[in-house]
Amino acid sequence: MTNTILVTAASRRGTTLEVAQMIADELRRSGLPVDVLPIKAVTDLSAYSAVVIGSPVHFGQWLPEAVQFLEDHRDALSQMPVAYFTVAMTMHEDTAEARAKTMAFLDPVLAALPEIDPVGIGLFAGKMDRKALPRVEQWVATLNGYPDGDFRNEFSIRTWANLIRDDLTPVHAESIAWEWVYDEIALPANL
Numbered sequence: 001m002t003n004t005i006l007v008t009a010a011s012r013r014g015t016t017l018e019v020a021q022m023i024a025d026e027l028r029r030s031g032l033p034v035d036v037l038p039i040k041a042v043t044d045l046s047a048y049s050a051v052v053i054g055s056p057v058h059f060g061q062w063l064p065e066a067v068q069f070l071e072d073h074r075d076a077l078s079q080m081p082v083a084y085f086t087v088a089m090t091m092h093e094d095t096a097e098a099r100a101k102t103m104a105f106l107d108p109v110l111a112a113l114p115e116i117d118p119v120g121i122g123l124f125a126g127k128m129d130r131k132a133l134p135r136v137e138q139w140v141a142t143l144n145g146y147p148d149g150d151f152r153n154e155f156s157i158r159t160w161a162n163l164i165r166d167d168l169t170p171v172h173a174e175s176i177a178w179e180w181v182y183d184e185i186a187l188p189a190n191l
């Protein structure tokens, strides 16, 4: 049986895909095999034992291709551990209010696909560079009061990856726990 984890994300300008890379990198540090792919490049989940799915929020919603991905793979995703993460400028200040607002963007996704029950939901700040945006999108950013800058916090992204790791890999986590027990049992004999 495969134990490879897929970390996949939708992204318009690469920010969320870079967050996906950080999550994958952190999971790999535990020795787990991890693939990272843009969401549109994923057609088949049979090679994976768990999936981490991310999208930025644009105009108050997850990108359509991320929602489509969940719909296309809903049967497979309802049978394996899944985690969601979202990248949004509302999180540029990490407060309880910002978290509630950012979670609300995900509520329609959770409600539309109740058979997928994520083991974790990561909420991360994104990046805003008005100069790189078309005029209309600059207005959206200004109307919403999003400041320019890269507000991604690599430490909180990596911490979240560690928090979800055991829930993504129940079998791996169990074998690590048993190794620990055996080490403990072996210890007195070595003294």
Ligand SMILES: Cc1cc2nc3c(=O)[nH]c(=O)nc-3n(C[C@H](O)[C@H](O)[C@H](O)COP(=O)(O)O)c2cc1C
Pocket: 010, 011, 012, 013, 014, 015, 016, 017, 056, 057, 058, 059, 060, 061, 087, 088, 089, 090, 091, 125, 126, 127, 128, 133, 137, 140
């Ligand atoms: C046109 C546009 C609309 C956006 N709408 C929202 C929004 O409704 N809420 C929010 O928190 N962030 C919003 N953002 C901020 C993005 O979530 C943020 O820039 C993110 O880092 C983009 O990730 P990406 O580079 O992976 O597409 C918006 C950004 C743009 C360019």
